Amino acid sequence: MDANPYAAPVAAVTGEVPLPSDPEEIRRAHIAHEASVRSVGTLYFLGAMGMTVWTITNAHALITGSELAKESAWGLVAILAVITALQYWMGIGLRRLRKPARAVAAIFSAIGLIAVPIGTVISAYVLYLLMSRKGSMVFSSGYQEVIAATPDVKYKTSKVVWAVLLLFGVVILAFVALGLIAAISAAVKGG
Known part of the structure; x- marks a missing residue:
């Protein structure tokens, strides 16, 4: 007998969440979490729309020299434009369950924790959605295969x-x- 029956089991560590064999079972177990993550993506997209209006308003004020221009500067417009672009990118990425968008959204949410009290609660919930075990599953490449295999499973x-x-x-x-x-x-x- 070569194997030690008392030894701890050995598993390969790949960073991916292991998948059960039934794709429909997996999808049904994670569909609510998936829908919540996609909703956060929609919120980022809507926030980006608001930021677009703010950015254009500030740029217009600088160009026309209105009263608002006294409180605005091109540096602010550039920062707003970058944040706006990131929010659009995160919104689309989270809606498509892309890992890079997950990482950037987690950073934004971690920063949002300082916005006591409401921002803290919302950011903590978003961090939970992104970084929990179910969040890891939803963003895994194996889950993308599950989505492809179960197009008929929809969130109600x-x-x-x-x-x-x-x-x-x-x-x-x-x-x-x-x-x-x-x-x-x-x-x-x-x-």
Whole structure:
């Protein structure tokens, strides 16, 4: 007898999460986590859209020499443009479950931990999604194969979540409308 029955098992360390044999079982076990990670990608993409508006507004103020230009500088515009581009890249990368986007988003989330209290909670949750065991599985190359093998497995969003999202969207649109009304009113009074 050559093998020691009391020896610890030996396994190859590859950095990849080992996959069970049934792709559908794997996908169903991780589909909610996958959907949450993709949602974070969407949030980064939406944040990038807001940053685009802010960047263009600052650049326009510098070009036209408006009052905002006193508080703005080309260095700020350049920094905003870089952050905006990174957010677009992370949004697309997280939606596609790409490892490089995961790493950069984890750095952004780690920095976001200092935004006490709400930023801390959100950033901690995003870090959990990205760096947990399920997050490692979702970003593994083996999971990409599982996705390819199970195109019929889809995440179903509950009606409660859709209702909350609809309510949230209405509130956001109301704030945007109020902001536009205030801006137009100020322009009419000033002009």
